[in-house]
Amino acid sequence: MYRIGELAKACDINNDTLRFYEKNDLLSPSSRSESGYRLYTEKDKKTLQFILRAKNVGFTLAEIRELLSIEVNKADNACADVKELVDTKLSAVERKLAELTRFQTSLKRLSDACCGGEESAEHCTILEALESDTEKVRHEHSP
Structure with a gap:
């Protein structure tokens, strides 16, 4: 499990960027610690890396949201x-x-x-x- 700062550091972004992606419904913490810290899994890290790669090739947040939706439901979508x-x-x-x-x-x-x-x-x-x-x-x- 990663706390917000650990995940941000692992992906070479700052905490605010991670919060921004959460606020825009691209990512959400898997759980919270007893003291209220956001906790992220390895799967969340992979999702964040997907978001960052999509952003780096020019996709907007809305387009990334759509790509993530397809990613989550691959069986219900076509490669087309x-x-x-x-x-x-x-x-x-x-x-x-x-x-x-x-x-x-x-x-x-x-x-x-x-x-x-x-x-x-x-x-x-x-x-x-x-x-x-x-x-x-x-x-x-x-x-």
Whole structure:
């Protein structure tokens, strides 16, 4: 059995993170000691490690909750259910990457157009582009 601090240390997180996962119904202590300390089992540790790995690959708390629900009821779910969750997340990441690439391209264009000198910003090409060509900048950033 682990107390909260022991489990947190074993998983390289802090106690508050563990409490946060409890508060969000991702994990709960298996029992409490006579003095009221939260007690966790080896199974709880494995669940916490699952949560941390899922978080590290980008799943949200709601998505992790759904994955845990499938994990607990594997027999009632298909591999396709899990794959669908991953594929949905992958599509969202790909959309975000495309958006970030558009941002990068636009920012690079703005940066390259500016001399970056010490003179007054009265004729700064970046500010001029944002003032006069707002529609083009907005268009470049929209999906």
